[in-house]
Amino acid sequence: MMGGFFAPELKYAGYDKLIIRGKSPDLVYLWIHDDKVEIRDAAHLKGKGSLESAEMIRTELDDPKVQIASIGLAGENRVWFASIEQGRSSASRGGIGAVMGDKGLKAIAVRGTNDVNVARPAELIEMCNEVMRYIKHREENPIPGVMPILAGLGSPQEMAIHDEKWHTENFAWGNSRTRRKGFWTEEVEEEWTDTMRSMRTRLVSCHNCPMKCGATISVPGLPTYMMKCFSKLTYTMAAMSNLEFGLRIAQSATEYGVDAFTAPQVMAFALELYEAGILTDDDFPGMPSDNEERFFWLLDRIVRREGIGDLLANGTHWAAEQIGNGAQEYAHNNIKKHEQLPLKLGMLNPIYFLMYATGEKINITQIEGNYPQAPFATREEREEFCKDWVQVPDEKFKEYFLNWELRGEYSIPHYPGIEATCEIVNWQEQMHYIDDATGMCAGLSSFPLKPPYHIHNLPTFISNATGMELDEEGLTQIAKRIRNLVRAFNIRRGMRKKDEKPPADHWKRRFPDLEEELLTEYYRFKGWNEQGIPTSESLHELSLDFVADDFLERGILQDEG
Numbered sequence: 001m002m003g004g005f006f007a008p009e010l011k012y013a014g015y016d017k018l019i020i021r022g023k024s025p026d027l028v029y030l031w032i033h034d035d036k037v038e039i040r041d042a043a044h045l046k047g048k049g050s051l052e053s054a055e056m057i058r059t060e061l062d063d064p065k066v067q068i069a070s071i072g073l074a075g076e077n078r079v080w081f082a083s084i085e086q087g088r089s090s091a092s093r094g095g096i097g098a099v100m101g102d103k104g105l106k107a108i109a110v111r112g113t114n115d116v117n118v119a120r121p122a123e124l125i126e127m128c129n130e131v132m133r134y135i136k137h138r139e140e141n142p143i144p145g146v147m148p149i150l151a152g153l154g155s156p157q158e159m160a161i162h163d164e165k166w167h168t169e170n171f172a173w174g175n176s177r178t179r180r181k182g183f184w185t186e187e188v189e190e191e192w193t194d195t196m197r198s199m200r201t202r203l204v205s206c207h208n209c210p211m212k213c214g215a216t217i218s219v220p221g222l223p224t225y226m227m228k229c230f231s232k233l234t235y236t237m238a239a240m241s242n243l244e245f246g247l248r249i250a251q252s253a254t255e256y257g258v259d260a261f262t263a264p265q266v267m268a269f270a271l272e273l274y275e276a277g278i279l280t281d282d283d284f285p286g287m288p289s290d291n292e293e294r295f296f297w298l299l300d301r302i303v304r305r306e307g308i309g310d311l312l313a314n315g316t317h318w319a320a321e322q323i324g325n326g327a328q329e330y331a332h333n334n335i336k337k338h339e340q341l342p343l344k345l346g347m348l349n350p351i352y353f354l355m356y357a358t359g360e361k362i363n364i365t366q367i368e369g370n371y372p373q374a375p376f377a378t379r380e381e382r383e384e385f386c387k388d389w390v391q392v393p394d395e396k397f398k399e400y401f402l403n404w405e406l407r408g409e410y411s412i413p414h415y416p417g418i419e420a421t422c423e424i425v426n427w428q429e430q431m432h433y434i435d436d437a438t439g440m441c442a443g444l445s446s447f448p449l450k451p452p453y454h455i456h457n458l459p460t461f462i463s464n465a466t467g468m469e470l471d472e473e474g475l476t477q478i479a480k481r482i483r484n485l486v487r488a489f490n491i492r493r494g495m496r497k498k499d500e501k502p503p504a505d506h507w508k509r510r511f512p513d514l515e516e517e518l519l520t521e522y523y524r525f526k527g528w529n530e531q532g533i534p535t536s537e538s539l540h541e542l543s544l545d546f547v548a549d550d551f552l553e554r555g556i557l558q559d560e561g
């Protein structure tokens with residue numbers, strides 16, 4: 001899912017989605033100009049950076065308004081964490097760039113000049129205006145008592161804020177192991193603020209959005225690129241370096257087209273294996289001795305799949321399997337074989353346990369969101385928060401939050417209780433699935449606290465835009481169907497309960513019995529069996545009988561009749 005300008009341009013060209021079937025023997029790009037669709041030779045773009053390729057295509061097509069989604073060298077070489085870059089955004093998680101590379105598709109260029117017709121324009125525009133008023137209201141009234149990036153709307157406002165105390169002291173550095181309490185001193189703050197102010201040339205937003213979540217970054221001597229969200233810190237923290245290094249290497253990483261969560265962790269993992277003697281000098285011929293230079297060197301090897309880079313290009317899980325000799329212990333920050341945000345915490349949080357364990361979008365930010373990440377210190381603060389919390393699907397969520405304490409009987413890991421935890425996780429996840437289905441930015445819907453789009457107004461938005469009559473129940477049902485279809489794909493690929501666990505040492509204090517109970521109850525709540533497989537009965541209720549039939553045929557479900 002990308003923000004930026006690509007999707008609106010595609011809509012103006014007359015399309016909602018693109019499905020690319022098959023593959024090309026030679027490198028090509030797709031040129032969509034309204035009704036005209038061409039497959040063009042891209043031999044001259046081979047090995048070019050993602051942004052560089054976009055510029056070359058734009059020049060070739062002689063139209064500055066063309067929007068281009070392109071892969072870099074990582075996608076061409078099928079690096080398993082390759083991204084698709086679009087200049088003002090990227091689709092990064094899950095190695096989607098490798099899929100384009102495998103198809104021999106270097107880029108998709110689109111230009112649309114049609115009108116977009118909606119069913120009830122006056123009603124839709126009025127709702128949009130209301131959203132704009134609300135966004136302005138939230139801008140003027142940030143939520144107190146939460147970390148800076150959660151106080152406002154949008155994808156975390158990393159580009160606009162300078163206070164990184166929370167991230168740098170609570171998230172883990174290196175190969176996601178080291179927390180650095182007391183790191184954020186006045187000197188660091190001054191240095192990082194100067195770096196950001198001098199290199200962040202402009203705050204930018206996506207098509208028709210006032211939020212400005214991204215920024216153009218100009219590192220002296222390098223081409224300008226766009227950055228958004230937590231990628232600001234991932235390279236810096238993986239290399240135990242400073243912000244200037246992070247912004248510098250991110251320019252290369254964007255051109256190469258790699259995911260900014262996974263790539264830095266893979267490189268830190270490789271260097272940790274080297275320090276532990278599991279990998280040796282023979283695995284790193286010619287590697288520089290300077291720490292930062294090593295990261296640039298490794299990035300180059302990975303995207304070219306050269307030497308050790310060929311193993312690392314598969315991510316820490318698969319690289320560790322191939323390296324052996326205890327390397328698996330160092331690939332410790334994965335769920336379902338994919339690298340996660342570098343966090344190592346103290347006490348098990350039941351909500352996050354379920355989200356990490358059962359999420360299939362391979363990223364906690366794609367599940368969490370509308371419910372606060374932690375309790376507020378006092379009941380007064382919680383009451384204040386609940387006053388205008390209109391986004392809750394049901395008033396009971398306010399009760400859960402009002403009673404949530406930092407310590408004592410009503411604190412984690414036993415509060416919220418199991419049933420409440422299931423409901424909270426289900427609500428948050430459901431909103432993300434609705435966003436994916438509608439193409440809505442999570443930054444204005446499923447991710448922030450108190451967003452402008454929520455379960456009470458989204459059905460009317462959709463109805464006004466499409467003419468399809470939809471209420472909350474109908475939209476919830478659609479989200480459930482999609483959720484179960486996604487699970488069905490993974491179940492067919494072999495995913496079972498054994499795969500549903502958080503990163504190995506994500507929390508120091510674990511509670512196996514409670515975790516088992518949470519998982520069991522959540523499966524029941526979702527209509528899944530003891531292995532996490534949707535049952536025939538629940539699939540039937542969602543009119544997904546064809547999935548149940550497929551499961552029966554494959555022996556995944558047994559015929560109970």
Ligand code: SF4
Pocket residue numbers: 003004153154155204205206207209210211212213214441442443444
């Ligand atoms: S809120 Fe979403 S659409 Fe708007 S600028 Fe931020 S990321 Fe883009």
